[in-house]
Amino acid sequence: MQKEAFLRIHGGFRLEGEVFAGGGKNAALAILSAAILTEELCVIENLPMIDDIFAMRDILQVLGAKVEFSKNVMRIEARTLRAHAVPDALAHKLRASYYFLGALLGRTQEGIVPFPGGCAIGSRLMDQHIKGFEALGAHVYEDSEGISVKASSLRGSVVYLDIPSVGATINTMLAAVLAAGSTEIVNAGKEPHIVDLANFLNAMGASVRGAGTDTIRIKGVPKLHGCSYAVIPDQIETGTLMIAAAATGGDVLIRGALPTHMEALTAKLLEIGVRVDDTGTGEDSIRIRSEGRPRRVNFKTQPYPGFPTDLQQPMTALLSVADGVSVIQETIFESRFRHLEELRRMGGKFTVKDRIAVIEGVEHLTGCPVTATDLRAGAALVIAGLMAQGVTEVHDIHYIDRGYEFIERKLNALGAKIERLERIGPLEIAAGD
Ligand code: EPZ
Numbered sequence: 001m002q003k004e005a006f007l008r009i010h011g012g013f014r015l016e017g018e019v020f021a022g023g024g025k026n027a028a029l030a031i032l033s034a035a036i037l038t039e040e041l042c043v044i045e046n047l048p049m050i051d052d053i054f055a056m057r058d059i060l061q062v063l064g065a066k067v068e069f070s071k072n073v074m075r076i077e078a079r080t081l082r083a084h085a086v087p088d089a090l091a092h093k094l095r096a097s098y099y100f101l102g103a104l105l106g107r108t109q110e111g112i113v114p115f116p117g118g119c120a121i122g123s124r125l126m127d128q129h130i131k132g133f134e135a136l137g138a139h140v141y142e143d144s145e146g147i148s149v150k151a152s153s154l155r156g157s158v159v160y161l162d163i164p165s166v167g168a169t170i171n172t173m174l175a176a177v178l179a180a181g182s183t184e185i186v187n188a189g190k191e192p193h194i195v196d197l198a199n200f201l202n203a204m205g206a207s208v209r210g211a212g213t214d215t216i217r218i219k220g221v222p223k224l225h226g227c228s229y230a231v232i233p234d235q236i237e238t239g240t241l242m243i244a245a246a247a248t249g250g251d252v253l254i255r256g257a258l259p260t261h262m263e264a265l266t267a268k269l270l271e272i273g274v275r276v277d278d279t280g281t282g283e284d285s286i287r288i289r290s291e292g293r294p295r296r297v298n299f300k301t302q303p304y305p306g307f308p309t310d311l312q313q314p315m316t317a318l319l320s321v322a323d324g325v326s327v328i329q330e331t332i333f334e335s336r337f338r339h340l341e342e343l344r345r346m347g348g349k350f351t352v353k354d355r356i357a358v359i360e361g362v363e364h365l366t367g368c369p370v371t372a373t374d375l376r377a378g379a380a381l382v383i384a385g386l387m388a389q390g391v392t393e394v395h396d397i398h399y400i401d402r403g404y405e406f407i408e409r410k411l412n413a414l415g416a417k418i419e420r421l422e423r424i425g426p427l428e429i430a431a432g433d
Contacts, residue, residue: 007394009385010417015250021233021257022048027193029096032056033103036078040226055093085112092117102174114146119374122333128165132172135159156181164189177206179220191304203227235261239311245288246274264307296324313380320348322361339377342370367392375403
């Protein structure tokens with residue numbers, strides 16, 4: 001009998017209190033793949049206990065690394081690698097499996113990765129990754145199975161990215177740190193997780209300069225050593241919690257969050273009428289206070305430091321009850337509005353044309369069964385459920401568990417009423433922790 005987990009959300013409860021931001025998923029995914037660039041032990045802390053991280057652990061073990069992972073800390077020792085191919089089943093679990101192309105190329109000069117999985121939010125091409133690998137001297141073969149890369153030796157080069165792709169920037173960095181000579185990545189992504197990867201690589205003895213700007217300069221080194229490193233807080237989980245607090249008229253202090261990573265979202269929340277304070281105590285935390293109906297606002301997603309595409313979907317939930325009409329332009333992915341179909345079932349009013357969504361704010365949403373179509377769509381539906389009148393059931397929550405560490409635990413600790421249940425045929429039982 002098919003067992004299906006889902007969340008039952010009782011709407012209308014304000015979020016109040018303190019919550020800790022977890023470790024950054026997208027930073028961790030890049031850093032975990034980088035750990036195979038050395039034979040020595042890497043100890044990586046502040047990892048979120050989420051499905052994508054477990055999948056990366058499994059890939060590392062298949063490649064031959066010794067891996068121990070418990071209580072948010074992973075110890076990785078890739079003394080000898082016994083494989084340079086990532087298995088299909090694991091590669092398809094997540095997008096970031098393709099970081100092993102750059103890491104295996106950097107370590108062993110060859111790698112094979114099936115086409116990666118990841119959220120169905122657009123074509124998610126890899127031409128810029130391939131451009132980076134070929135510029136460093138690798139031969140890249142694509143077939144129906146996936147991508148393989150091979151190089152007799154890697155030599156530094158100038159890589160001009162046609163778009164500031166996060167993944168292509170990261171993959172080129174992974175391949176370049178052990179290449180002979182210098183590499184310059186021009187029009188590079190500037191996301192916080194790219195900076196975090198650069199800091200990790202430098203902690204291993206690499207020479208990476210300029211991360212966080214649009215030009216990253218790498219001087220190849222002959223060898224990297226192990227290190228201990230703590231991953232930055234998750235920018236997108238922090239943003240999701242900020243939006244959830246605003247959506248419930250709450251008062252929430254998010255500890256461990258970095259205000260500097262949240263500036264684009266903070267600016268929009270202030271426009272909406274939400275109070276955002278970085279508490280000014282110098283520690284890393286952000287306080288969100290909100291009351292009354294959100295004001296309408298327009299925004300378009302942009303590469304960092306612009307408004308993050310990963311927070312577009314959660315924001316549409318908040319704006320679905322705003323006082324007025326909001327216009328959102330999704331410039332990064334070509335189909336990242338599928339969740340609006342589900343929000344429409346809850347009473348939201350949206351019209352979508354190409355990459356533009358127009359949201360006509362309604363008085364309130366009404367709870368009903370909805371289905372997550374991808375990770376951040378799931379987060380948007382949870383926020384909608386927190387705000388809605390009545391009960392919302394969110395299905396296909398495996399998407400949510402890929403990127404949020406037991407999302408209901410953190411929200412319930414702030415006063416939400418969310419149950420994680422499993423349906424087995426006609427039976428419904430509380431899902432185990
Ligand atoms: C990373 O995806 C993140 N994933 C995404 O987060 C995030 O939405 C995205 O960056 C943008 O910030 C991880 O870090 C694992 P891109 P990535 O390469 O690397 C096109 C989440 O919810 N493009 O910057 O795939 C591509 O099609 C996930 O945590 C090319 O055309 O993003 C897309 O339209 C979802 N050619 C755009 O660029 C390429 O070679 C941005 O892609 C590469 C990308």
